[in-house]
Amino acid sequence: DTGVSQDPRHKITKRGQNVTFRCDPISEHNRLYWYRQTLGQGPEFLTYFQNEAQLEKSRLLSDRFSAERPKGSFSTLEIQRTEQGDSAMYLCASGRERGGHEQFFGPGTRLTVL
Amino acid sequence: AQTVTQSQPEMSVQEAETVTLSCTYDTSESDYYLFWYKQPPSRQMILVIRQEAYKQQNATENRFSVNFQKAAKSFSLKISDSQLGDAAMYFCAYRSDGRGAFNNNDMRFGAGTRLTVKP
Numbered sequence: 057d058t059g060v061s062q063d064p065r066h067k068i069t070k071r072g073q074n075v076t077f078r079c080d081p082i083s084e085h086n087r088l089y090w091y092r093q094t095l096g097q098g099p100e101f102l103t104y105f106q107n108e109a110q111l112e113k114s115r116l117l118s119d120r121f122s123a124e125r126p127k128g129s130f131s132t133l134e135i136q137r138t139e140q141g142d143s144a145m146y147l148c149a150s151g152r153e154r155g156g157h158e159q160f161f162g163p164g165t166r167l168t169v170l
Numbered sequence: 171a172q173t174v175t176q177s178q179p180e181m182s183v184q185e186a187e188t189v190t191l192s193c194t195y196d197t198s199e200s201d202y203y204l205f206w207y208k209q210p211p212s213r214q215m216i217l218v219i220r221q222e223a224y225k226q227q228n229a230t231e232n233r234f235s236v237n238f239q240k241a242a243k244s245f246s247l248k249i250s251d252s253q254l255g256d257a258a259m260y261f262c263a264y265r266s267d268g269r270g271a272f273n274n275n276d277m278r279f280g281a282g283t284r285l286t287v288k289p
Contacts, residue, residue: 089276089277091277096282098263098279098282099215099261099277099279101276101277101278104276112276114276147215149277157220157267158203158220159265160217161207161214162214163213163214
């Protein structure tokens with residue numbers, strides 16, 4: 057068990073470009089969450105998967121954002137036509153459907169949109 | 171909607187002393203979970219302690235303990251014998267049990283408290 061991993065750790069892009077982030081959860085966890093964290097704030101929920109099904113989406117997740125978890129293991133978060141306001145840390149977390157209900161976080165992907 | 175408020179943007183404590191971080195939340199649910207997470211500078215968020223709302227006994231984890239006041243919707247974190255490695259951002263978080271009317275499974279976080287430990 058190596059914990060939740062995210063790739064890349066840092067991404068710098070120009071406004072209007074598309075970016076994709078990857079999250080690998082803890083292997084036995086069937087739930088996977090995406091959050092966004094801006095400087096000086098707590099994480100804000102974006103979306104959540106149980107196995108391969110995307111069960112919840114926040115209003116923060118505009119139509120430029122899409123997330124997938126095709127085989128119920130790793131997940132990708134894509135942002136199309138990036139805007140400067142998308143600059144933030146994107147955190148992934150995983151957890152079990154049953155159990156302690158805590159979520160285990162990855163190191164995050166820091167996105168900078170120029 | 172559930173909200174979490176941390177009214178102390180910054181706190182400072184002397185090494186080996188005790189500090190208490192405050193957290194209040196708003197909910198109409200009766201069953202839920204509360205958490206304190208620690209986020210060291212440039213490092214990932216880790217769980218410090220959790221509390222189930224149905225449990226009256228306050229959770230403890232070594233030097234970390236909570237004061238859970240359900241009626242007051244208060245959930246403070248006490249750090250005893252503070253160490254330099256405790257310096258971090260601390261986030262209070264709320265999570266529904268997922269079975270109630272809101273049926274949500276995400277965590278709601280406060281804005282955080284930055285803790286500084288002075289040697």
